[in-house]
Amino acid sequence: MGAAVAYFLAQRGAAVTVVERSGVACAASGKSGGFLALDWCDGSALGPLARASFALHADLARAISTDYGYRRLDTYMVVARERGSVSGGHRVEAPGWIDGDGAVTGALGSTETTAQVHPARFTNALLDASRATVRMGVVQEVIERDGVARGVRVDGETLEGDAVVLALGPWTSHVAGRRLPRVRGLKGYSVTLAGADLPAHALFVDYRTADGRALEPEIVPRADGDVYVCGMADHAPLPEAPEGVEVSDAACEVLARAAGRVSTALAKATITRRQACYRPVTDDGLPLIGRVPGLPGAYVATGHGPWGMLNAPATGLALAELITQGASASVDLDAFDPAR
């Protein structure tokens, strides 16, 4: 979110400083699936934000010269079990590489409606294109003078600014305190697999482990040849900082095994990365995008839950419009008003 806001602010002529405590894209924005869908948020308040974002992703991929793995995909629903095969075979025409003991039960999206980015490369590309100054350090608090946000305290030093945007993901409440609705972190695991050369497809899998756990792993082959697999929600508490996030090898093995049950190429692939990260979630499931209540000059962009990579562009654009013009012209932000 910080990178997206920086990009669209810079497009409007603002000089932007991004403060990052650990590393650009070190958390969910570097370790997520990067899966994008045009219409999967339809029917909820997120629908227009997601549609605007999906279109902006295509524009950004053209406007930014760095290749960050943006491409359109066909997306399938698959049923698989850790033990035994699914009877009846594929219910729809299935790509040849889905040749394990599972079954493809439907098409969830096409190249018209689903796409992907490599999340870490996308975040870095946005930030590079913004030409923002990146300042490494820990934001401790928002500095107020005369009831207006004037900057932030970073490792004891004051950093002045005309506007302050809080985009600390699941850590946003650590700095915002009670000024904003609570933002929590929901942990998830992921692995990347190498050695399987797969086409541009994404799979959403209905999976049962041998001991009866119901999981919904997502399998997303990437443009760079890696295959990303995520799932396994975990209610472990959010650590103080991203470097404190612990990875469970057992959870990662479950994900890799699930991928291997779907495809023989994935059964032979090797695990190259075991990761975990926390998506920022709010109590009502909607992101916080807008002014921080009671503190002029302060804004927030977080709480996007499972759709933060998808919704970053429209969030960044809308917030940049709000900051520089006083209102968002591209997306109606009412549903995401932090004062709701």
Ligand SMILES: Cc1cc2nc3c(=O)[nH]c(=O)nc-3n(C[C@H](O)[C@H](O)[C@H](O)COP(=O)(O)OP(=O)(O)OC[C@H]3O[C@@H](n4cnc5c(N)ncnc54)[C@H](O)[C@@H]3O)c2cc1C
């Ligand atoms: C396993 C998993 C898979 C996902 N897959 C998808 C997907 O396929 N598609 C999709 O759209 N979304 C997906 N998401 C959701 C998406 O990743 C998140 O919604 C999004 O990355 C959140 O971005 P953010 O900028 O709000 O938070 P973050 O990415 O967490 O960024 C917050 C940043 O703030 C920094 N920070 C924290 N505290 C401080 C401080 N005090 N001072 C300075 N810096 C600080 C952190 O170091 C971090 O870099 C997934 C999430 C998970 C967990």
